[in-house]
Amino acid sequence: MLTESMEDYLEMIYRLIQEKGYVRAVDLAGALNVQPSSVTRMIQKLHEEGFIQYEKYRHIALTDKGKRLGYFLVWRDAMLKEFLTLLNARVGVEEQVEGIEHYITPPTMCLFRNLVQYFRTHPECLEELQAMNRLNKYPEG
Amino acid sequence: MLTESMEDYLEMIYRLIQEKGYVRAVDLAGALNVQPSSVTRMIQKLHEEGFIQYEKYRHIALTDKGKRLGYFLVWRDAMLKEFLTLLNARVGVEEQVEGIEHYITPPTMCLFRNLVQYFRTHPECLEELQAMNRLNKYPEG
Ligand SMILES: [Mn+2]
Ligand SMILES: [Mn+2]
Known part of the structure; x- marks a missing residue:
């Protein structure tokens, strides 16, 4: 099960991709009003759990599993x-x-x-x- | 505002007093499945916030404010x-x-x-x- 915080991140990633077509770590830090270091840690976790695709300095993308859960959230x-x-x-x-x-x-x-x-x-x-x-x-x- | 944990304690204190007429720290530890040291800390906080009356080695009693909130919880x-x-x-x-x-x-x-x-x-x-x-x-x- 995801933590409250992981759910809030995934929800925001889904929202930002819908609005702008893409999302970067810096956009996420701004939207959630958190430190970039927190975003980095959380992106790593969501990546490990199979919800996002992520390479350093690239946009964050949702996997199919991430899209389904993001939509629900x-x-x-x-x-x-x-x-x-x-x-x-x-x-x-x-x-x-x-x-x-x-x-x-x-x-x-x-x-x-x-x-x-x-x-x-x-x-x-x-x-x-x-x-x-x-x-x-x-x-x- | 009370934390989630403070609310759960106060709710249980109210419940136990209703059931048994009194509540001791040890009953609370058992009912909430927590360590006695956690109960001691929380009793201290609830006392400071004016929800309970408490003297060491005595029963815990609710103040009027504690009774009102406990009833609501x-x-x-x-x-x-x-x-x-x-x-x-x-x-x-x-x-x-x-x-x-x-x-x-x-x-x-x-x-x-x-x-x-x-x-x-x-x-x-x-x-x-x-x-x-x-x-x-x-x-x-
Ligand atoms: Mn939330
Ligand atoms: Mn609860």
């Missing part, structure tokens, strides 16, 4: 944000998702995706749920 | 497990909740509580959602 992040936003969470959505995402397995993500789909296709149910959210604000209330 | 844990179980998550519920709980704020817990309440009071909606869960198993499917 970006999707998981977006789906959890969509879920919390749909429920009307207004504060700290980003921070909460950054923390919880690493613990949520693919089968459980499937349940979240279905929940979002259920409420998108049943707006009257969503309206009723949101009315509850407006009334009952405190957890124990 | 036990409730959050149980509610997240109820939520995932309601959605038919079958595998790894405990592990996922252990990880995600620390990142979920009281207002967001309120939304989860309302979701559970919504589906408990609308069994026909729950049935429809669960039918979706039976059909769409893979996240991207």
